[in-house]
Amino acid sequence: MGRRGNRTINLPAPYLKRVWLDPSQVGDRDAYPFCLPIFADDFEFSFDTPITIIVGENGTGKSTILEGIAALAGYDEAGGGKGYRPVDHSMALEKMGGTLSKALRASWLPKITNGWSFRAESFFSVARYLDQAALDDPFGILRRSCGVHRRRAAG
Numbered sequence: 312m313g314r315r316g317n318r319t320i321n322l323p324a325p326y327l328k329r330v331w332l333d334p335s336q337v338g339d340r341d342a343y344p345f346c347l348p349i350f351a352d353d354f355e356f357s358f359d360t361p362i363t364i365i366v367g368e369n370g371t372g373k374s375t376i377l378e379g380i381a382a383l384a385g386y387d388e389a390g391g392g393k394g395y396r397p398v399d400h401s402m403a404l405e406k407m408g409g410t411l412s413k414a415l416r417a418s419w420l421p422k423i424t425n426g427w428s429f430r431a432e433s434f435f436s437v438a439r440y441l442d443q444a445a446l447d448d449p450f451g452i453l454r455r456s457c458g459v460h461r462r463r464a465a466g
Contacts, residue, residue, distance in 0.1 A: 329418040331355040336414035347372045378408020381428035
């Protein structure tokens with residue numbers, strides 16, 4: 312695997328070792344998401360196992376942390392893969408990971424550049440896309456051109 316992005320990694324997961332907040336990069340402590348108690352100056356997550364479960368009450372910053380890590384890694388904070396946006400994420404609600412990522416720092420071993428980032432809200436982006444596609448194609452022309460109509464007729 313000669314290309315840098317597709318090299319074989321012989322290290323055990325997790326590849327993201329630690330994420331912390333750089334207080335010098337926080338402009339306004341009263342602005343969201345920095346006003347959340349979890350994002351105090353001593354905010355830090357260490358990842359010691361391949362699977363990490365983040366649990367907390369609604370509105371405590373769980374999704375924002377994941378969005379921030381995704382943005383820090385170069386992924387769209389609304390979900391998806393690098394350079395791959397099959398749906399318009401402009402209507403994704405409450406994307407705050409980009410704001411947080413500017414103040415986050417990370418330690419990688421190695422930094423993974425290929426992959427996908429998903430969050431629960433990604434489903435709603437896909438559902439909105441499908442709803443809009445149905446409105447844009449009310450007579451099913453796209454479905455027929457993709458072979459769906461022919462398969463139904465044959466079956």
